[in-house]
Structures are given as C-alpha cells and as structure tokens.
Amino acid sequence: MSKDLWTFVDHYMQGALLPPDPVLEAVLRANADAGLPAIDVAPNQGKLLHLLAQLLGARSILEIGTLGGYSTIWLARALPAGGKLVTLEANPKHAEVARANLARAGLTHVVDVRVGPALEALPALVGQRFDFVFIDADKPNNAAYLEWALRLTRPGSAIVVDNVVRQGSILEAASDDPLIQGTRALFEAIAREPRLEATAIQTVGGKGHDGFVLARVVSPA
Ligand code: SAH
Ligand code: DHB
C-alpha cells in the first residue's frame, strides 16, 4: 500500500470518468501561482460533492472554508438556475483568489464569498435554510460548525465534513493536538445528536489517507 499507488488509481479514475476541465485546471494553476496551499478536495472528491448536491436537488449551499474556490466551483455547478451558494473564508488573500477563480468559472452571480472568521459570519445567515452544507475550514471548530449547520438546514438537508481521518490520527485519544481533539469532538457531537443520521468514509488517493462525514438532517423523534 502506498500513496504512489493511490495516486495512480486516482489518475486512472479521473481519466476515465472526469472529462478535461480547462476552468478547474486554470483554478488550480491560479491557486499555486498565488501561493495557496494545495489542500483543495481532489477532482474525484469534488465531483462527489457535485453529484451529492445534484442528487439532493440542492438549491442553496453553504460552504465553510473556501480556499481558492475549487470545491466551491464543483458545488456551485450543481445548482439549478436561480440557485445560490454562500462560502465563508477567513483569509482575505484566499478570498480574493477565489473571487477571481469564480469569475473565470462564470459563477460570480451564483456565489457569495464572505470574508472573515466563519464563526463571525454565520450569525448573519440566521433565517436562511441551506439544502447542503460543506464544512472544510479550521478543524478545531468543527463541532461548532456542525451546530451552526443544524441551525441553518432543514430535515432532508445534507452535511459533509472533510478531513475527518487525517492519516488515522483521530485514533489518538490522548493527543493534545486541537485538530485531533476537534475532529473527535465532531464525532462525539454527531453521535449524541438526534437530528442527524450519519456515516463516515475513509478515503485514499493523491491527497493521502483521509475521510469525510456524511450526515442527513432528520426530524427528531
Ligand atoms: N474547500 C476548499 C479547501 C478549504 S482549505 C477546497 O476544497 O477547495 C481550508 C480553508 O479554510 C482555508 O482557506 C483557510 O483559510 C480557511 N479557514 C481557516 N480558518 C477559518 C475560519 N475560522 N473561518 C473561515 N475560514 C477559515
Ligand atoms: C488541510 C485542510 C484541508 O481542508 C484539507 O483538505 C487538507 C489539509 C490542512 O489544514 O492541512
């Protein structure tokens, strides 16, 4: 088992199932040119988000953690005409790169990029109801973001949380790493949350060994 093999398999699957996409390729180049870290979702993961949003018939999407807008574009392209996506990004430079990328993708009028720490931006969204929430920002706040996602969704909405495995480091219960404790707190919060049905899936690929949580909002019994 090696990351090289996972990467080759990713390339094989992407070659078979994901047509060349000059816009998304330009986005990744623009991110690299701007010095952004290459921590976007992988192309096949981006397409998974896109398909999930389409399967849900999502008309409103909330993303926490924009970076250069790579996952944002995958998600926004799943929206029907009139659909909207709000994405929250703390780093003004990332947000600026994302806005340029969204313009390149023709999505400026679909996506609302809000700059600032997500926990400061989220209260302004109270009253809105999102069909799909993608949580992919600072991992120590994941339990808090989950709580917000519950406030901003409805029964039938879906919530996806990225990077919940981190090469298996989530098993380190005694760790004082806030990333690990944040992710463990997320799992514990989901476990005691009657408004959610959830699973988690490990992934391997060009981005290493990681995973995501998929949850569905239900009406509590
Ligand atoms: N979803 C993106 C990757 C996001 S990387 C993609 O797949 O393409 C995580 C992002 O979260 C980074 O851009 C980082 O600046 C941002 N972030 C970190 N802390 C944050 C916070 N408190 N509020 C909002 N965004 C934050
Ligand atoms: C990191 C963040 C991510 O969202 C990701 O997908 C991979 C890595 C990070 O902060 O290291």
Ligand code: MG
């Ligand atoms: Mg991520």
